[in-house]
Amino acid sequence: xxxxxxxxxxxxxxxxxxxxxxxxxxxxxxxxxxxxxxxxxxxxxxxxxxxxxxxxxxxxxxxxxxxxxxxxxxxxxxxxxxxxxxxxxxxxxxxxxxxxxxxxxxxxxxxxxxxx
Amino acid sequence: xxxxxxxxxxxxxxxxxxxxxxxxxxxxxxxxxxxxxxxxxxxxxxxxxxxxxxxxxxxxxxxxxxxxxxxxxxxxxxxxxxxxxxxxxxxxxxxxxxxxxxxxxxxxxxxxxxxxxxxxxxxxxxxxxxxxxxxxxxxxxxxxxxxxxxxxxxxxxxxxxxxxxxxxxxxxxxxxxxxxxxxxxxxxxxxxxxxx
Numbered sequence: 001x002x003x004x005x006x007x008x009x010x011x012x013x014x015x016x017x018x019x020x021x022x023x024x025x026x027x028x029x030x031x032x033x034x035x036x037x038x039x040x041x042x043x044x045x046x047x048x049x050x051x052x053x054x055x056x057x058x059x060x061x062x063x064x065x066x067x068x069x070x071x072x073x074x075x076x077x078x079x080x081x082x083x084x085x086x087x088x089x090x091x092x093x094x095x096x097x098x099x100x101x102x103x104x105x106x107x108x109x110x111x112x113x114x115x116x
Numbered sequence: 117x118x119x120x121x122x123x124x125x126x127x128x129x130x131x132x133x134x135x136x137x138x139x140x141x142x143x144x145x146x147x148x149x150x151x152x153x154x155x156x157x158x159x160x161x162x163x164x165x166x167x168x169x170x171x172x173x174x175x176x177x178x179x180x181x182x183x184x185x186x187x188x189x190x191x192x193x194x195x196x197x198x199x200x201x202x203x204x205x206x207x208x209x210x211x212x213x214x215x216x217x218x219x220x221x222x223x224x225x226x227x228x229x230x231x232x233x234x235x236x237x238x239x240x241x242x243x244x245x246x247x248x249x250x251x252x253x254x255x256x257x258x259x260x261x262x263x264x265x266x267x268x269x270x271x272x273x274x275x276x277x278x279x280x281x282x283x284x285x286x287x288x289x290x291x292x293x294x295x296x297x298x299x300x301x302x303x304x305x306x307x308x309x310x311x312x
Contacts, residue, residue, distance in 0.1 A: 001299045006292065009245050009299075009306075010264040016242060018158070021151045024168050028150050028175040032134065032142035035179040039137040 127192035128185075135182040142179065149193060150175060152266070153200045159261045160204040162250045170207065174199040190275070197268065198276045201258055208254055237307045244306055248298040256291035263288045 050058070057066040122130060122144050133141030153174055157167035174196055249257050258277060262268045263284075268276065273284045299306070 001296045001303050003292075003296070005303065006296055006299070007264075009241055012238060013159075013242060013245055013265045014267065016155070018151045018155045021154060024154060024171060025146050025150050027168075027172050028146045029142060031172065031176045032146065032179050033139060035176070035182075036139055036142070037135055037137055037183050 128187055131178070131182050131185055131192055132187065134179070135185060145178075145192070146175065149196055152193070153196050156197065156261060156266055157200050157204055159246065159249060159265065160201070160254075160257060161207060162246060166207060170200055170203045173203055191272070194268070194272050194275050197262065197266065197272075198278070201276055205254065241306045244299060244302055245295075248295050251298055252291055252294055256287050256294065259284060259287035260291035260295065264292070 053066070057063045060066055060069065122133070122140055125133070125141075125144070127145060127148065130141040130145045134145065135141075150171055154167055154171040157170040157174075158164055161167050161170065177199055178192070178196060249261065252260065255277070259273060262273045262276060263270070270281055270284045270288075273288075274281050277284065277287075279287075
């Protein structure tokens, strides 16, 4: 058989349509439906509940700021509660002997000459 | 997605579409590829029912691999031909083992009493070609069918058959020579003009 005859035969075979592939296609599509990949949708992120302190810190500019403010507030409370003491009371603590009437700033040397 | 809008899309794009959960990609891929691989499998196996099973199995493997398909590495059609080739080889080996390769496996020519003569002659020619193909060694048959009937290029055939280009050329050339020899005695019976 000549090459051209064979080529003509191949061409006829190429043109041959497979009869009635509908059933096969239906089977194949059934498989495709069964194995159809399910794409996960975009996950919805529920907003996380924030606590009062966390919200406050966020509003004020951060936890450091909140800590500073809390420290200042405590110091203010302490200053408010502690009673102011008169200066005389403090002086009495140190000079309990009585009021200071004479103060020798430069001791004389007379005391060194006293016999006894 | 609309079926018409996809008709120009490549096989790879359709497979990616399917992998993304769009059944439209599968419909078009099936319409394009299932008849082709059915024809190829039928020529290798010479058995329509077995060929349908092979085609369905190959397409099923395609659906399963779709999510992991790496674009640009292989063409979908080439990949399918490779799977079909392997599946057919498995079945042919199983046939040989069980010695089921009987003469009556050859496709029967339909009763053509009502058909015009030209169609009858064409059916005879195709039956003769299929018979001659089935007489070839399996690898030669695969190479000849892929090259001359399925229209694949030599590099594609090399990929499908997992062999080198030179081996493809050798197999197709030897297969074609063998076919010529097998059909040479039937030339006139098959309606080819007498030699002059």
